[in-house]
Amino acid sequence: MKWQKEDIDQYQGAEEFVDTLLIPLMPITMNSKKDIKKLAFQGDLLNFFANEIEKQFKGRIFLIPTYSYYESNESENEVERLNNWVNQLTKNPFKHVFFLTFDHHWKKDERNLDGNLLWFPAIQTEEIDSKQTQPILKDQITQINELIRSYW
Amino acid sequence: MSEKKQQVSRRQFLNYTLTGVGGFMAAGMLAPMVRFAIDPVLQPASTGDYQAVAQLEDITNEPQRFDWTIDQIDAWYESEVTKSAWVYKDDNDEIIALSPVCKHLGCFVSWAGSDEHPDQFYCPCHDGRYYKDGVNVPGTPPAAALDEFEYKTEDGTLYLGKAKPRGA
Numbered sequence: 001m002k003w004q005k006e007d008i009d010q011y012q013g014a015e016e017f018v019d020t021l022l023i024p025l026m027p028i029t030m031n032s033k034k035d036i037k038k039l040a041f042q043g044d045l046l047n048f049f050a051n052e053i054e055k056q057f058k059g060r061i062f063l064i065p066t067y068s069y070y071e072s073n074e075s076e077n078e079v080e081r082l083n084n085w086v087n088q089l090t091k092n093p094f095k096h097v098f099f100l101t102f103d104h105h106w107k108k109d110e111r112n113l114d115g116n117l118l119w120f121p122a123i124q125t126e127e128i129d130s131k132q133t134q135p136i137l138k139d140q141i142t143q144i145n146e147l148i149r150s151y152w
Numbered sequence: 153m154s155e156k157k158q159q160v161s162r163r164q165f166l167n168y169t170l171t172g173v174g175g176f177m178a179a180g181m182l183a184p185m186v187r188f189a190i191d192p193v194l195q196p197a198s199t200g201d202y203q204a205v206a207q208l209e210d211i212t213n214e215p216q217r218f219d220w221t222i223d224q225i226d227a228w229y230e231s232e233v234t235k236s237a238w239v240y241k242d243d244n245d246e247i248i249a250l251s252p253v254c255k256h257l258g259c260f261v262s263w264a265g266s267d268e269h270p271d272q273f274y275c276p277c278h279d280g281r282y283y284k285d286g287v288n289v290p291g292t293p294p295a296a297a298l299d300e301f302e303y304k305t306e307d308g309t310l311y312l313g314k315a316k317p318r319g320a
Binding site: 010014017020055056057058059060129145149152 | 232236255256258259260275276277278293
């Protein structure tokens, strides 16, 4: 399910089947030219991953709109804000919460998060849609799907 | 004398011209309206398009998943969409192409996706199951059979069209 009217219509009436939240975490920056490009590409990649996972598990995963934050090294505030988000969302009966991100800063705060962190190193490539990249990404997504299934 | 020369009287001439001009005006107004009215009939059917999906020699009795992309045009918004199908030959060598979208809540099902049921389609979300012919296993969440794609074959290539619900 996605945050769009069509899916919400289906969600209402099937709430008990959709027990998993998927929240993509996307850092943004405007500081250095190099980082802008890198993070923007990781953002593309994150959207692609999130949408593919949602497509496979449409009936059980609710894909929440991307949680975005300004990239910095002070992540404590973000952990608190994100946990607040999750606590609001899990007032509905969601059993599993997954965070999907390519930002390694979350990794060291993993135990403070109210959910399972899925952190992956992003591949470095220019084109998501190219013939060479697609099979690699598809394979990664298949493995993430298996990981999510192991929690159910 | 003069009556024989004047075959069209002034009154007749005026009548003819007025009828002619009026007719053109009426036609000028009606033509676009008629064109608008019958326009849908003249549109080429863009949804019934068939896409090349697989070579016939690759299709076996075991369902395999084939992916292909289509350009989806939604009014002015054009996007590439990946579609998938589970394709196999049944006992009569007829091709069966099933949609992978679970009829329960729309997850992707996979052939032999569960170790306990190696000869069924399995939905990982809520343990929905379908027999090989796409019919849902009673007692599992799905309430209908998997959609089946329309297909045609040409020169050893399989083309798939739209997915149609079963029994409709």
